[in-house]
Amino acid sequence: MRPGETDTAAKTRAGKTGGPSSGPASPAAGEVERFLAAFPETETVELLITDTCGVLRGKWAPTATLSKAFGSGVNFPLSVFGIDVWGREVLETGLHVDTGDRDGFCRAVPGTLKPVPWAAHPTAQAVLTMHTERGVPFHGDPRTRLEAVVERLAGAGLAAVCAFELEFYLLDPNAPAHVTGSPAPVRAEPNGPERTNVLALSDLSAHSRLFGDIRAHAKAQGLPIDTIVKEAAPGQFEVNLKHRGDALAAADDVVLLKRLIAETAAVHGLKASFMAKPFMGWAGNGMHVHASLVDGSGENVFARPGSGEPLLEAAIAGLIETMAASTLLFVPTWNGFRRLQPGSYAPTRAAWGHNNRSVAVRVPASPPEARRLEHRIAGTDANPYLVLAAVLGGMLEGIERGLTPPPPTDRNAYDEPAPALPSTMGEAIRLFERSDFIRRTFGVEYRSLFSAVKAAEMAAFQAEITPLERSTYL
Structure with a gap:
């Protein structure tokens, strides 16, 4: 072709x-x-x-x-x-x-x-x-790849209801540079103990005009912003989007909201960064996906008495089985693999559990009608169309084949014997290129296209001599 x-x-x-x-x-x-x-x-x-x-x-x-x-x-x-x-x-x-x-x-x-x-x-x-x-x-348009998975779901009498959560850093270009030489996060303490200030209202209030503009601009563009929270590092925040009954619109929301946040922050003299791991000592930026499936009548199939739980577990089993091969779509950058660290709340193993934030696939605490899963691997630098295509494709894989997941993890998943996710870009590329699931879900042409782009990026980083190398050996 x-x-x-x-x-x-x-x-x-x-x-x-x-x-x-x-x-x-x-x-x-x-x-x-x-x-x-x-x-x-x-x-x-x-x-x-x-x-x-x-x-x-x-x-x-x-x-x-x-x-x-x-x-x-x-x-x-x-x-x-x-x-x-x-x-x-x-x-x-x-x-x-x-x-x-x-x-x-x-x-x-x-x-x-x-x-x-x-x-x-x-x-x-x-x-x-x-x-x-x-x-x-x-075939090379990521939005078209998601559309193909949505149509496969429709052929099975299902539709996805999805929502994304986006984490990002606010950086102050005019503040003294961070030790890395990059702009420092807002409200970072130059001396004394670091204040991560998770869920702090004071950090939201300090930037109330910015967040007020973000909400106003989102309203003008019809982007369904829900909550805004202070996250687990200096200058780190999270914006949650409301769920959509249209998977393509949910992914559109992400790319448009990222642009909106970046442009609005620039107007306020700040820089918004969606880099997966901008600072080694602080939390990375994740992009979590919440997903459920509804039938033709709009009923959440995971909430059905009797059959709902087996369907949910089959979807989770599909995600577990396809997780390693799909990791390159969830973590598509050289920097992104630095985010996957034990104890960081970024998953390192193909584990799942109920109301457990150390796992890769979490079943949140919720009323029955909101029964869903949360996929926690992707960084905010990932392409939301491809992330959602891999998540929904994995869920459908498990349902169509009637897969059964391993037992859920109710403790620290980093200490469990679940299969490890790829820890390097090279390993992720190899698994992606060899995957029959990727071939069937994205097509052989797209599998070749995406792996070629990512292999070229990896080669560029491998050819770079870092400042640490020079300061150590020169």
Whole structure:
């Protein structure tokens, strides 16, 4: 298969092979007109697409471009999915000059046209998804990979209800640098005992204007923010999103909320960092996923009397079995593996348990109707579309095969004999490349594309001589 074509499943879903202008009318017909009627002063539209590494790429365009974005699509190179975290071409993906660096057509996702309240001039934004010249979803788009899993769930008569939790650091570029040379977290103590101040209201109050703006901007963009809490390190916070009955919208929420937080913090003279482990002595930034499954009537199948618990355990068993192979999607960066440390509340073993924060898959304490699981491995630097595709795909794997999980862990999972997760990027890449589950869930083309990007990043870090090496040996 040449780059620019999608896999068989995507062709089947598309149900057509015509060019980009021959498709049916957009289901969001009228969305542009309604938006511009409500915001007639809009001057610019930001067209956003999430690359393989979870980085938002895109264009600034005049508002006249919106009709094209919601119609035939806006030209973008397919190779946007063949670049590494630094934005450099990874030739091994086969998406660059060796195949002509072909264009695809990016169409706006209905419902994502929103104002950008922090912008200096009246601005709108819309989320895009990639299609080929033949009008079918492009296999290299992470959002398309999640869509394929959602459709498999629908074929089984199920839909996912999901919510994400995001941890991040607020850094002060104007404060004395941290010992690492990076900006220091806000309210970090330069002398004396460190105040982690977990759940401290005083730390929230100290930045009440920032968090007030974050809530206001989220409301303007329809992002369902729930709680904001002070986390377990100086300057570390967590924002929780409310659950969604649309898995794709739940992942959209994450990429848009991260951008919103970063841009709003910048307006306040601060830097928001979603790096998985910015400081070795303090907690890392996790991205937890809460997920349940509902049937066609909207009933939570995990809450059914009698059959609900076996279904939940089968879903958990699928996650346990596929966890090692999927780790590269949950921990896709060189730095991310520093976060997986014993005792850190970031899992190191494929264990599960009830109301236990040391495990990889936790069943939270909840009323029966909210019965769900919490997947705790991913760092906040991971791509939410790929994380959610792996989680839902693993759950479906367990349910379809009727798997049974190992006994739950009710103590410290770091001390249990459960299988260890990959501890290095190289190990994670090897397991990912060899996984039949990854091949079946993401497709052989995507498995090759993602592993090529991550292998290129690993090679770059392996080629770097660190300051510690020089200070020790030079």
